[in-house]
Every structure is written in C-alpha cells, then in structure tokens.
Amino acid sequence: LAKTTQPISMDSYEGQEVNITCSHNNIATNDYITWYQQFPSQGPRFIIQGYKTKVTNEVASLFIPADRKSSTLSLPRVSLSDTAVYYCLVGPNKLIFGAGTRLAVHP
Amino acid sequence: EPEVTQTPSHQVTQMGQEVILRCVPISNHLYFYWYRQILGQKVEFLVSFYNNEISEKSEIFDDQFSVERPDGSNFTLKIRSTKLEDSAMYFCASSEPPGALRNTEAFFGQGTRLTVV
Numbered sequence A: 001l002a003k004t005t006q007p008i009s010m011d012s013y014e015g016q017e018v019n020i021t022c023s024h025n026n027i028a029t030n031d032y033i034t035w036y037q038q039f040p041s042q043g044p045r046f047i048i049q050g051y052k053t054k055v056t057n058e059v060a061s062l063f064i065p066a067d068r069k070s071s072t073l074s075l076p077r078v079s080l081s082d083t084a085v086y087y088c089l090v091g092p093n094k095l096i097f098g099a100g101t102r103l104a105v106h107p
Numbered sequence B: 001e002p003e004v005t006q007t008p009s010h011q012v013t014q015m016g017q018e019v020i021l022r023c024v025p026i027s028n029h030l031y032f033y034w035y036r037q038i039l040g041q042k043v044e045f046l047v048s049f050y051n052n053e054i055s056e057k058s059e060i061f062d063d064q065f066s067v068e069r070p071d072g073s074n075f076t077l078k079i080r081s082t083k084l085e086d087s088a089m090y091f092c093a094s095s096e097p098p099g100a101l102r103n104t105e106a107f108f109g110q111g112t113r114l115t116v117v
Helices: none
Strands: A009-013 A018-023 A033-040 A045-050 A053-056 A063-066 A070-075 A082-090 A101-106 B005-007 B010-013 B019-024 B032-037 B044-050 B053-057 B065-068 B077-078 B088-094 B112-116
Touching: A009 A018, A018 A082, A018 A101, A045 A053, A045 A063, A045 A070, A063 B065, A070 A082, A070 A101, B005 B088, B010 B019, B019 B032, B019 B112, B044 B065, B044 B077, B077 B088
Parallel strands: A009 A101, B010 B112
Antiparallel strands: A018 A070, A033 A045, A033 A082, A053 A063, A063 A070, A082 A101, B005 B019, B019 B077, B032 B044, B032 B088, B044 B053, B065 B077, B088 B112
C-alpha cells in the first residue's frame, strides 16, 4: 500500500487559492489518488479523485504529474467554511487514511 | 442525495458492557466499512465487509469486535466488553464495489460518538 506524506497543517486567508501537496513515491500502476475532507465531528467526505494529469470538479482541482509520485489538491478562493482536515489516499480499493493536512482559513 | 445513516449519534456505556453500533448503508452499495477516530487523532480503518464476509481488517479489529449484516439494510459493529480506550467516534461507510483500477468513492455516515465510563 502506497504511503502518503502531507504537511501537517496549513494556514490561509479568505479568497486565496490553497494548494496541498501529497507525496506518494511508491504509488502502484493500479492506484488512484483520492482526496477527502473532514469537518470536526463529521465523517470524511469525498472531494476528488484522479489517475493522471488534471481533474477538475465544482469543488477543487487535482494536479498529478507524469511520474504520479505526488499530487496537488487545489482549492480556489477558499472561504472560512473550507477550514477542515484534508486527506490524500492512494490505493486500488482500500481506504486507509493518513494524518491529513489541517487547513485553517482566516478572515 | 443518498446518505449513510448511523444510530445512535451518541452512546454512553459502562466499562465491560457490550455495545452495538448500527448503520444503514446506501441501498445499492455492496462494500461496507467501519472506522474509528479517537478525539484529535486520525481516522483509523477497522474492517471492510463484502458479500457477507469480512474482506479486510486491521490490527485494531481483534476478537473484541464483530460485524454483521443481519438483514438487507443494516450493518452493525459489536464491541464486546468495552474498555475506556474504546471511547471514540465510530464511522460507517459504504461504496460500490471497486472496479479493477479504481479507488471507489466511499460515503461516510455522521458517526456514533461512543463514550465508555
């Protein structure tokens, strides 16, 4: 199972773009990269998933370089409500969470 | 939007007692999971369940724990002889069966906060 490494915490301000990078050096050919968001006292919520290049949805974008050894979750114009823990998961069919990145958005 | 529902939202139990946490997964999902999250810590995988049997379990999921799908809609986690350190938020999740190359999106419930006193 590919091990992931993310920054423990990040700070940002409302309206800024936030990029959270995840390293997964031993990602396997079959592995997809998935990001989840968790608010306090709530279950994790799926944000975005990708295999290579770029994926965009109404919430975020996911950038994956050609070697797939890292990925970057991009949150455009964050608001206070984006304050949460963000998890990067890598694997074919197992949902193992790491420590995640605690994002704090300030006014 | 379909959702995973968990009951109760909060349960207080005495040390040594048995508790059953209940979950109703999304109706067309076939993979079910239990996780726990101790306050301030990461989400820990306990077990996954598919086709009426455990497909994977973590080291945490020892003989104290068991899961069951007693009917077509419920998925339960039983914790026997609870300990103080079992106090945590327990999350149920469900997903469609993962395809050959996909890490399938899982939908999580709101959790049951278990407090062992």
